[in-house]
Amino acid sequence: MSTPSSWPLPPESTRFVLPRKMVSQLAEHPLSAQLYPLGIGYYQLARGHAMRREQHDDFLLIYCLEGSGRVAFGPKQKRRIIRAGDVLVLPRGTPHHYWTDQKDPWSIYWIHFDGSHCQDFIDQLDLEPSSPLLSLGIHSRLVADFEALLDTRQARHHLAAYLHSANQLRQLMTHIALLRPLARRQQEDTLDLEKIHSLMQARLHEQLDVETLANTVSLSKYHFIKKYKALTGTTPINHFIQLKIERACHLLDVTNKGIKEIAWAVGYEDAYYFSRMFRKIMGISPSQYRAIRLGRSSYTG
Structure with missing residues (x-):
């Protein structure tokens, strides 16, 4: 030493x-x-x-x-x-x-x-x-x-x-x-991430565009996306989708709602599109995710 x-x-x-x-x-x-x-x-x-x-x-x-x-x-x-x-x-x-x-x-x-x-x-x-x-x-x-x-x-x-x-x-x-x-x-005093993420959490059941988020912190879409990505490493919409899928996982864990109902609860009218987004983020389908919770499938299977 x-x-x-x-x-x-x-x-x-x-x-x-x-x-x-x-x-x-x-x-x-x-x-x-x-x-x-x-x-x-x-x-x-x-x-x-x-x-x-x-x-x-x-x-x-x-x-x-x-x-x-x-x-x-x-x-x-x-x-x-x-x-x-x-x-x-x-x-x-x-x-x-x-x-x-x-x-x-x-x-x-x-x-x-x-x-x-x-x-x-x-x-x-x-x-x-x-x-x-x-x-x-x-x-x-x-x-x-x-x-x-x-x-x-x-x-x-x-x-x-x-x-x-x-x-x-x-x-x-x-x-x-x-x-x-x-x-x-x-x-970073020009971008209130807490305010942005609070808005995202409040709108998980619907759609939210970049312009609405940018207006929340009084920035143009271009500068908002640039600052957000510099601070978080991802885009605001990707993060919003991630939050939606996290919410969907929670609903799959704690409720017996069908896939269509859960898709609707996180702002997707098309259950097929929701399943595609879920698989993109999680690597498995919503049904496979629920099967793990029910003990019908393994984490790596």
């Missing part, structure tokens, strides 16, 4: 470095070799905390809960401000220097990690090329993910517990990737 910080640890903070023997086992085990923790910690109001590494031989993630700090990174030592709600991601080989603000000291979770697929998990976070920071905001569930990892310090030398922590790290990394587009949406 990269050299740990020598910052003196006060009673309310935690630092846990995994035993070398356990790290070796995690690096070789098929359930953890792709991604596993090396060290985990929580520093509360860490006045005076700073770290400089010219050689960085693992991966580091820092989640700032309060206060602020600075980071200088890369060969040119570019600088960025770290604020509450920011995640700092420093891949292997990135020289860096980070430090807390003296007047407004940060509270941070941090984790050093390694594994054969670390870079794949980093790539999934979709970092901006010019910055190692993600502005996610404060999320209680993400805090819970870090706390669960910190519980590893109670594991002592039980491999099963450390394998569990390696997979909790997977959960944490994929959770951050899930929160990433949500944070982008919250930062």
Whole structure:
């Protein structure tokens, strides 16, 4: 692991470095070799905390809960401000220097990690090329993910517990990737996705065109579609169809209504067309989907 910080640890903070023997086992085990923790910690109001590494031989993630700090990174030592709600991601080989603000000291979770697929998990976070920071905001569930990892310090030398922590790290990394587009949406002040999606939910039983949706947020159809796709990765109509099919699945699960009735309930007068759209989204027909619920078919059959 990269050299740990020598910052003196006060009673309310935690630092846990995994035993070398356990790290070796995690690096070789098929359930953890792709991604596993090396060290985990929580520093509360860490006045005076700073770290400089010219050689960085693992991966580091820092989640700032309060206060602020600075980071200088890369060969040119570019600088960025770290604020509450920011995640700092420093891949292997990135020289860096980070430090807390003296007047407004940060509270941070941090984790050093390694594994054969670390870079794949980093790539999934979709970092901006010019910055190692993600502005996610404060999320209680993400805090819970870090706390669960910190519980590893109670594991002592039980491999099963450390394998569990390696997979909790997977959960944490994929959770951050899930929160990433949500944070982008919250930062986008010209497109109220919540308003758009609420309208879609209210109109599931009928048809809804792009122009109506665009008018809701006072945009032209062209700019609306462009902004919506940039934020969600899909078109508004495709998302509306997805919502309709999700509703249809729910009705197939909890009611005994016929296919025609369900088609009508989600805005399709033509049951045959509804079945085509259902198969396009789900890969099976509405009847096959219901057969799974009734135990007459398997998930993969």
